[in-house]
Amino acid sequence: MITVKNLTKRYGPVPAIADVTFDIASEETGNIIGFLGPNGAGKSTTIRILTCFQPATSGSAVVAGYDVFRESVQVRRQIGYLAENAPLYPEMRAREYLNFRGKLHRMSPAERKKAIDRVTERCWLGEFVDRPIGQLSKGMRQRVGLADALLHDPKVVFLDEPTIGLDPNQIRETRKLIRELGERHVVFLSSHILHEIEQICTHTIIIAGGRILAQGSPKALQEQISAGSKLITEIKGSEAEVESAVKGLAGVDSVQSEGVDGWCRLTIGANGSSDIREAIFKLTSEKGWTMREMRREVASLEDFFIKITAEQRLA
Ligand SMILES: Nc1ncnc2c1ncn2[C@@H]1O[C@H](COP(=O)(O)OP(=O)(O)OP(=O)(O)O)[C@@H](O)[C@H]1O
Numbered sequence: 001m002i003t004v005k006n007l008t009k010r011y012g013p014v015p016a017i018a019d020v021t022f023d024i025a026s027e028e029t030g031n032i033i034g035f036l037g038p039n040g041a042g043k044s045t046t047i048r049i050l051t052c053f054q055p056a057t058s059g060s061a062v063v064a065g066y067d068v069f070r071e072s073v074q075v076r077r078q079i080g081y082l083a084e085n086a087p088l089y090p091e092m093r094a095r096e097y098l099n100f101r102g103k104l105h106r107m108s109p110a111e112r113k114k115a116i117d118r119v120t121e122r123c124w125l126g127e128f129v130d131r132p133i134g135q136l137s138k139g140m141r142q143r144v145g146l147a148d149a150l151l152h153d154p155k156v157v158f159l160d161e162p163t164i165g166l167d168p169n170q171i172r173e174t175r176k177l178i179r180e181l182g183e184r185h186v187v188f189l190s191s192h193i194l195h196e197i198e199q200i201c202t203h204t205i206i207i208a209g210g211r212i213l214a215q216g217s218p219k220a221l222q223e224q225i226s227a228g229s230k231l232i233t234e235i236k237g238s239e240a241e242v243e244s245a246v247k248g249l250a251g252v253d254s255v256q257s258e259g260v261d262g263w264c265r266l267t268i269g270a271n272g273s274s275d276i277r278e279a280i281f282k283l284t285s286e287k288g289w290t291m292r293e294m295r296r297e298v299a300s301l302e303d304f305f306i307k308i309t310a311e312q313r314l315a
């Protein structure tokens with residue numbers, strides 16, 4: 001559905017994206033694709049190129065069977081796009097705005113009516129479709145933008161950070177909506193929030209510094225990330241004894257200990273993705289020690305970015 005090869009965009013000497021390559025075949029990846037990266041990673045640049053809003057410096061891209069550079073008219077017919085700051089006219093009612101957008105898609109009055117009814121329902125706009133856009137909440141305005149992106153029933157929908165600036169309730173609703181959209185469309189959505197991507201996406205592509213760092217299912221990605229996570233535990237006992245016993249457990253990579261008021265506070269690194277919590281609990285109970293805390297400090301996305309960027313540099 002989306003094939004991107006060696007896509008590069010330069011504004012100045014430093015490329016905004018460099019050699020971006022990925023292939024989305026929804027039979028394999030599922031329909032909801034997460035494009036994850038920190039600020040300035042190149043997410044919007046990539047999306048603007050794939051939606052024919054901006055040319056690339058080099059490389060190629062095919063979306064829904066059409067070449068983004070040579071067949072932009074056909075590509076635009078197959079895609080919907082919700083930009084980072086979707087321009088909406090505050091004085092227009094949502095219905096008027098959608099009608100105006102339908103005219104741009106050259107839909108007949110009857111087609112426009114049908115399409116507006118369809119997207120009003122699909123984006124849960126309800127009676128808000130007859131309110132002026134300027135009077136709508138940010139979350140509701142976002143839905144008008146989504147309704148606009150879906151008006152011509154596109155195969156692929158690009159959503160650039162659709163939940164940014166929304167409150168937790170609106171975020172939850174938007175995620176639910178995106179999940180529903182994934183039943184009928186391929187949804188390509190960008191975000192800088194790891195757990196957002198994990199929750200709704202069937203496939204994830206990670207970009208940072210304009211380069212693709214990793215891609216795969218959210219589960220595979222989570223395993224890669226949790227490989228860098230640490231376990232924090234506090235056990236009562238002699239520091240030397242506790243430390244050496246924990247060090248001897250299978251799967252334990254590193255142990256740092258610190259004595260706090262007779263308690264031994266351990267920061268444990270496990271190798272690979274092994275879960276050592278059960279072994280630690282058993283050890284504590286066998287030795288008759290007391291445990292007052294055990295929690296997993298999951299590596300953040302930033303940690304993950306730093307780790308894989310460093311690995312790439314070494315490679
Ligand atoms: N019009 C432009 N002129 C010059 N540089 C630009 C332009 N647009 C983007 N850039 C640069 O390209 C890089 C990628 O920007 P882009 O907006 O694609 O990132 P992003 O991943 O969408 O970030 P954010 O999460 O902040 O939206 C950044 O370093 C940015 O400064």
Ligand SMILES: [Mg+2]
Pocket residue numbers: 043044045084160
């Ligand atoms: Mg952006």
